[in-house]
Amino acid sequence: MQKIWLNSYPPGVPPTAAVDAFASLPALFDWIVRTYGPQPAFTNQGTTLTWAELDERARAFAGYLQGVLGLAPGARVALMLPNLLQYPVGLFGVLRAGCVVVNVNPLYTARELQYQLADSGASAIVVLDNFAHTLEQVLAATAVRHVVVTRAGDLLPFPKAQIVNLVVRHVRHMVPAWYLPQAVRWHEALRRGRTAGLRPATPAPQDTAFLQYTGGTTGVPKGAVLSHANLVANIEQTAAWVGGVLVPGRETAIVPLPLYHVFALTATLTFCRLGAHVVLVTNPRELPAFVRELRHSPWTVLIGVNTLFNALLNEPGLAQVDMRRAKLVVAGGMAVQRAVAERWQQRCGTALVEGYGLTEASPIVCANRPDQPAFTGAIGLPLPSTEVAILDDTGQELALGEPGEICVRGPQVMQGYWQRPEETARVFHPGGWLRTGDIGVLEPTGYVRLIDRLKDMIVVSGFKVYPNEVEDVLALHPGVFEAAAIRAPDPHSQEVVKAVVVRRDPQLTEQALLEHCRQHLTGYKVPRAIVFRSAPLPKSPIGKILRRVVQAEEDARLATTTAG
Structure with missing residues (x-):
């Protein structure tokens, strides 16, 4: 190579x-x-x-x-x-x-x-x-x-x-x-x-x-x-x-x-x-x-x-x-x-x-x-x-x-x-290649660009959505402190994007944040729902937001709401 x-x-x-x-x-x-x-x-x-x-x-x-x-x-x-x-x-x-x-x-x-x-x-x-x-x-x-x-x-x-x-x-x-x-x-x-x-x-x-x-x-x-x-x-x-x-x-x-x-x-x-x-x-x-x-x-x-x-x-x-x-x-x-x-x-x-x-x-x-x-x-x-x-x-x-x-x-x-x-x-391909589980591209300059974790990818009506991209757009809004993009079930698209957000500006509304996303993302990448939390998102010991935990918490909350 x-x-x-x-x-x-x-x-x-x-x-x-x-x-x-x-x-x-x-x-x-x-x-x-x-x-x-x-x-x-x-x-x-x-x-x-x-x-x-x-x-x-x-x-x-x-x-x-x-x-x-x-x-x-x-x-x-x-x-x-x-x-x-x-x-x-x-x-x-x-x-x-x-x-x-x-x-x-x-x-x-x-x-x-x-x-x-x-x-x-x-x-x-x-x-x-x-x-x-x-x-x-x-x-x-x-x-x-x-x-x-x-x-x-x-x-x-x-x-x-x-x-x-x-x-x-x-x-x-x-x-x-x-x-x-x-x-x-x-x-x-x-x-x-x-x-x-x-x-x-x-x-x-x-x-x-x-x-x-x-x-x-x-x-x-x-x-x-x-x-x-x-x-x-x-x-x-x-x-x-x-x-x-x-x-x-x-x-x-x-x-x-x-x-x-x-x-x-x-x-x-x-x-x-x-x-x-x-x-x-x-x-x-x-x-x-x-x-x-x-x-x-x-x-x-x-x-x-x-x-x-x-x-x-x-x-x-x-x-x-x-x-x-x-x-x-x-x-x-x-x-x-x-x-x-x-x-x-x-x-x-x-x-x-x-x-x-x-x-x-x-x-x-x-x-x-x-x-x-x-x-x-x-x-x-x-x-x-x-x-x-x-x-x-x-x-x-x-x-x-x-x-x-x-x-x-x-x-x-x-x-x-x-x-x-x-x-x-x-975890190894022939030839000693370690599979990272991450999706990325190699650019002509030799730089590697990370797209997302393979297991975190969300598929909306057959289109791939990478949570990192959605989270980057959410973070661009000055009213957002931190955010996680996860999947949510949908009867038409099978799954759609949901955003779980901690606000920097307590006056930030779901509608304002969705409008911000529409300006920066293709339609199928825009979250269908935004959930605001007051507590910080769960993180690993080094501070990495744990999407899988956020996903589990949201799934449990929805299950409780549906049962009620």
């Missing part, structure tokens, strides 16, 4: 990346520590760890896993943590011990947690005490036999640690009662690990580094098996892509997205590769506190998702944030709406650089040029050493500009789904 996207690459970006520069993630971490040891690595809640300090604590935790618990290479260790300093310590520690990281959403219900722990076969877990009560409910039904419990302030200095832990437990009442008699406290685990010492593991490139759970394209959550080679490749690819904009050892990156999500994870590992100072935001939904962090940190890089940037634009304090140092503002995890991107650039003077990926590709596949002057509306160009093709259902390549399934091939593509060979076979 012709890699036409190479003609649109920024100056200095190579067509291929040094994807085998490091044999494993521990080898990469060793290099980072040797290169940037005394420089700041991670900051959270006003406390900073240098790379050398981070490495010392990570080795202690690895010593605990290896020398005290006796975990063998390949053992799965779950991390059920928000963005705290304990996360990078735990992450690097697990990998240094030769174990496999299983990232767990701390907000999981007991059912969701039990499923993931049982499916992964995790034998150990690190959990924030805020969520220990959930673990207590399911522990007996899993293979987990070793529990390490930490508190929000455990890596902060005295007396701040004591104050934070006191406030979280007794003032904010954020720690429900729990009982895990076998649990070991975080500080005790590190102390015992230092005493036991560490025999550094040397995982091979194809050894598993992460079981990263995803809904995939169908069915229940599945563990994408991501090897050391997969992650190293994607880190090197991404570092090569931004190399003309970011200076190694000189950047400060704000990370408000949870590190247990693969986009934030790999973006942060790339910042580590560049020796950047990473500022972790524990709860970006506390917008005034998040904006204060933006105001006081000398940041040069920011990552986020469309809904987060939209929320920031509606936060009055953003006007006091100095954007003059910003070199790169990256949006991923979900489609970026043009209205949000244009408002961001007008307000902040920096373009939102949209990227695209999926868990099964470690995750980054495409990105817009980091030097782009304005929002493109495309998901960008394939990264170095990455191939993208638009294929039909039989795996045949389609012509430029013709919509089909976006398929990916490259060293960042997963090994398969954990213990699911049939699911793995279904």
Whole structure:
């Protein structure tokens, strides 16, 4: 295939990346520590760890896993943590011990947690005490036999640690009662690990580094098996892509997205590769506190998702944030709406650089040029050493500009789904092409343009309607805060478009919004009904609007109304 996207690459970006520069993630971490040891690595809640300090604590935790618990290479260790300093310590520690990281959403219900722990076969877990009560409910039904419990302030200095832990437990009442008699406290685990010492593991490139759970394209959550080679490749690819904009050892990156999500994870590992100072935001939904962090940190890089940037634009304090140092503002995890991107650039003077990926590709596949002057509306160009093709259902390549399934091939593509060979076979075309489940087109310039998720497509009288397009038009109306386009049954067309909207302007009427849609959409794409909600729409942990949940809620509401 012709890699036409190479003609649109920024100056200095190579067509291929040094994807085998490091044999494993521990080898990469060793290099980072040797290169940037005394420089700041991670900051959270006003406390900073240098790379050398981070490495010392990570080795202690690895010593605990290896020398005290006796975990063998390949053992799965779950991390059920928000963005705290304990996360990078735990992450690097697990990998240094030769174990496999299983990232767990701390907000999981007991059912969701039990499923993931049982499916992964995790034998150990690190959990924030805020969520220990959930673990207590399911522990007996899993293979987990070793529990390490930490508190929000455990890596902060005295007396701040004591104050934070006191406030979280007794003032904010954020720690429900729990009982895990076998649990070991975080500080005790590190102390015992230092005493036991560490025999550094040397995982091979194809050894598993992460079981990263995803809904995939169908069915229940599945563990994408991501090897050391997969992650190293994607880190090197991404570092090569931004190399003309970011200076190694000189950047400060704000990370408000949870590190247990693969986009934030790999973006942060790339910042580590560049020796950047990473500022972790524990709860970006506390917008005034998040904006204060933006105001006081000398940041040069920011990552986020469309809904987060939209929320920031509606936060009055953003006007006091100095954007003059910003070199790169990256949006991923979900489609970026043009209205949000244009408002961001007008307000902040920096373009939102949209990227695209999926868990099964470690995750980054495409990105817009980091030097782009304005929002493109495309998901960008394939990264170095990455191939993208638009294929039909039989795996045949389609012509430029013709919509089909976006398929990916490259060293960042997963090994398969954990213990699911049939699911793995279904998600690959012959030749190693990963089927993304997303519909898009490849333009003559080499840019890939995302149309929508294949499973979210609405068919109105035989005509295909893509929810992203409808949502983009809804978002253009100044009275709309957020919206989801879903399907509704119809006796004539089988199904039609319904819009569920949260208003920015409480005076906005259904008729006014429908008229706005008629000005921008062909008739069959215009919503037949608009439902206004006062509460925010349901979202994933990174802020992606969950259409399937909105759909289920609306179906249930209609069923109740009909029954009544």
